[in-house]
Amino acid sequence: MNIDQRLENLRKLMADRKIDAYIIPTSDPHQSEYLPDHYKERQFISGFTGSAGTAVITPNEAKVWTDSRYFLQAAKELSSSEFELMKMGDEDYPTVEEYLEENVNEFGKIAFNGNLFSVKEYKKLSESMGSRTLVSDIDYISNLWKDRPELRKDKVWVLGEEYTGESAESKLNRVREQMDKNGYDYYFIGAVEDICWLLNIRGNDIDYNPVVLSYMLISKDRAYLCIDQDKLDGEVKEYLDNNKIKLHSYDYIFTLLKDIPGKNRIFLDPARTNVAIYDAINSNVKVSTGTNITTNMKAIKSEKEIENTKQAYIIDGVTLVKFFNWLEVGATTGTLNEYVASKKLHELRAENESFVEESFESIIGFKDNAAIVHYAPANVGSKTITTEGMILIDSGAHYKEGTTDITRTIALGNTSQAEKDDYTLVLKSHIALFLAKFKEKTTGARLDAIAKYPLWQAGKDFFHGTGHGVGYLLTVHEGPQRLGMGPGSEIEFKEHMFTSVEPGLYITDSHGIRIENQAVVQKALENEFGKFLEFENLTFVPIDTRPINVDMLTNDEINWINDYNKKCQEVLAPHLEGADLEYLKESCRQI
Numbered sequence: 001m002n003i004d005q006r007l008e009n010l011r012k013l014m015a016d017r018k019i020d021a022y023i024i025p026t027s028d029p030h031q032s033e034y035l036p037d038h039y040k041e042r043q044f045i046s047g048f049t050g051s052a053g054t055a056v057i058t059p060n061e062a063k064v065w066t067d068s069r070y071f072l073q074a075a076k077e078l079s080s081s082e083f084e085l086m087k088m089g090d091e092d093y094p095t096v097e098e099y100l101e102e103n104v105n106e107f108g109k110i111a112f113n114g115n116l117f118s119v120k121e122y123k124k125l126s127e128s129m130g131s132r133t134l135v136s137d138i139d140y141i142s143n144l145w146k147d148r149p150e151l152r153k154d155k156v157w158v159l160g161e162e163y164t165g166e167s168a169e170s171k172l173n174r175v176r177e178q179m180d181k182n183g184y185d186y187y188f189i190g191a192v193e194d195i196c197w198l199l200n201i202r203g204n205d206i207d208y209n210p211v212v213l214s215y216m217l218i219s220k221d222r223a224y225l226c227i228d229q230d231k232l233d234g235e236v237k238e239y240l241d242n243n244k245i246k247l248h249s250y251d252y253i254f255t256l257l258k259d260i261p262g263k264n265r266i267f268l269d270p271a272r273t274n275v276a277i278y279d280a281i282n283s284n285v286k287v288s289t290g291t292n293i294t295t296n297m298k299a300i301k302s303e304k305e306i307e308n309t310k311q312a313y314i315i316d317g318v319t320l321v322k323f324f325n326w327l328e329v330g331a332t333t334g335t336l337n338e339y340v341a342s343k344k345l346h347e348l349r350a351e352n353e354s355f356v357e358e359s360f361e362s363i364i365g366f367k368d369n370a371a372i373v374h375y376a377p378a379n380v381g382s383k384t385i386t387t388e389g390m391i392l393i394d395s396g397a398h399y400k401e402g403t404t405d406i407t408r409t410i411a412l413g414n415t416s417q418a419e420k421d422d423y424t425l426v427l428k429s430h431i432a433l434f435l436a437k438f439k440e441k442t443t444g445a446r447l448d449a450i451a452k453y454p455l456w457q458a459g460k461d462f463f464h465g466t467g468h469g470v471g472y473l474l475t476v477h478e479g480p481q482r483l484g485m486g487p488g489s490e491i492e493f494k495e496h497m498f499t500s501v502e503p504g505l506y507i508t509d510s511h512g513i514r515i516e517n518q519a520v521v522q523k524a525l526e527n528e529f530g531k532f533l534e535f536e537n538l539t540f541v542p543i544d545t546r547p548i549n550v551d552m553l554t555n556d557e558i559n560w561i562n563d564y565n566k567k568c569q570e571v572l573a574p575h576l577e578g579a580d581l582e583y584l585k586e587s588c589r590q591i
Helices: 003-016 041-046 068-078 096-103 119-128 168-182 192-199 234-242 250-258 275-280 293-299 303-331 338-350 367-371 417-435 444-457 555-575 578-587
Strands: 021-025 054-057 062-066 084-087 109-111 133-135 186-189 214-219 223-227 245-248 265-268 286-289 355-358 363-366 390-395 397-399 406-411 437-439 467-469 478-483 498-501 504-507 511-514 517-527 530-537
Touching: 003 041, 003 054, 021 041, 021 096, 041 054, 041 062, 054 096, 062 068, 068 084, 096 119, 119 133, 119 275, 168 192, 168 214, 168 293, 186 192, 192 214, 192 293, 214 250, 223 250, 234 245, 245 250, 250 275, 293 478, 303 338, 303 390, 303 397, 303 406, 303 517, 303 555, 303 578, 338 355, 338 363, 338 390, 363 367, 367 390, 367 504, 367 511, 390 511, 406 417, 406 511, 417 444, 417 498, 417 504, 417 511, 417 517, 417 530, 417 555, 437 444, 444 478, 478 498, 555 578
Parallel strands: 021 109, 062 084, 109 133, 186 265, 223 245, 265 286
Antiparallel strands: 021 054, 054 062, 186 214, 214 223, 355 397, 363 390, 390 406, 437 530, 467 478, 467 498, 498 517, 504 511, 517 530
16 A cells, blocks of 8 residues: 555544544654654654654645654655645644644544554643543554564563662662652553663663663562563563562553552553553542653763773764765765665674674764754665765664764865855854753753753754763663753753753755764862863764864864864774774874
């Protein structure tokens, strides 16, 4: 079936139950950012492959909402179907709720699959729909998706304390301390990365995310893990048993929740709990909500996690220097394209003994393709890389030592004055946060303004986040903190939090620039005015100085870039030789 045929068949099902609008989010039962192929329902119905978006289908219209990272990609992928792009954050477009209010009559029916819809999103929708009926038990896609991919059965593995720095028993004890402090009898966890962090286990259920689909319910004296037990070998079962984890089947979570005695109090995260799970809780049980206890705990990295992540960035830095050298030589041949480059980068990373997998699909955009924020090169249609203009490479990997996320924009040949000026503005934005000292309890929104100031002064901006938390061999995007606006921007930055620092600038049909390092929050100083924090750099990959307009930099900025590249050479040189070592030295020349 093509997209329009799928829509036609979906509308027939909607008509049978007199449904006026059907919502298909980008979600799985755990509200994961990245999904198993089995749960890519919005992609199936619309053809849009981005990692974020919501489809809404009515009897006469079909819309997809997504954010600015995907405007160009979505417009292209939706162009051959009935679906229309709706730009989130653009005042010229209604929100999903505004659209439904306008297009569904006041007594109409709005339906969705409650297993894929979070409690938070349900509440938001319910509050704005008035007398319209919300139906949460309809799964139309399963009826339409005949060749739907199966869920994986890969085995779970244990990540040792030499990597995590803390045992599962210790983490569980800390969770229960928080439960006791707040008067919670039970704590439900639906976020798979939180469960894996808590139990020091990893899996292979989602591409680029070494997690396993599961639920947890924790009481004052028991802990239940609901999981497909075919994924557990004897050694892992013994490990879980030693940590007093009671195993049940994946769907048994509904029984556990129904069996909680009335008048007990349960805590859950409404953003990471689906409607079907919430509805299973005994109505006499008191529900408290907030950000997952484990989300806040895992955001503060252990000393061992910080130490190991520094090693991961040395491994990845060496790999990327080799890759960039290979790339620049290959560009001179006229036979290299973006897709081939992405495969070569994977090959080089896979040569490292502790490599697990990429932390996301590599973004490699040459010239105007770099203006597509989340551009992923395909086997067919990739642009040939030549010795002109700039190329943007945003990539990362999961190693047992930690997770990396790095972006560099490289000048492969002559660059225009506009490209140089834009590159320098992004670099100034990047440096601004590494030069900053900020008071304890400063939020991501305030730090975002510091980063964007150089761009704003030039009348320019970018519309993705300036930075995100980074997991430890988990999800590359990790909350609760965020550099930017929107959800998470109100969170205070604390010591030992990880964040990316990744300002950018994108000129459609011309060029795109992004420079990204990862940082850890550390104490800078403390005096009579309070405690001040700063960002310590974790990433060691030379920043290209060829496209810099030096006249636009201050002395402090020139010193920073020179010191940074000098440090990159000191850290990476012992692990390189021959042409790769010479390339490193040339890349680290002072300006």
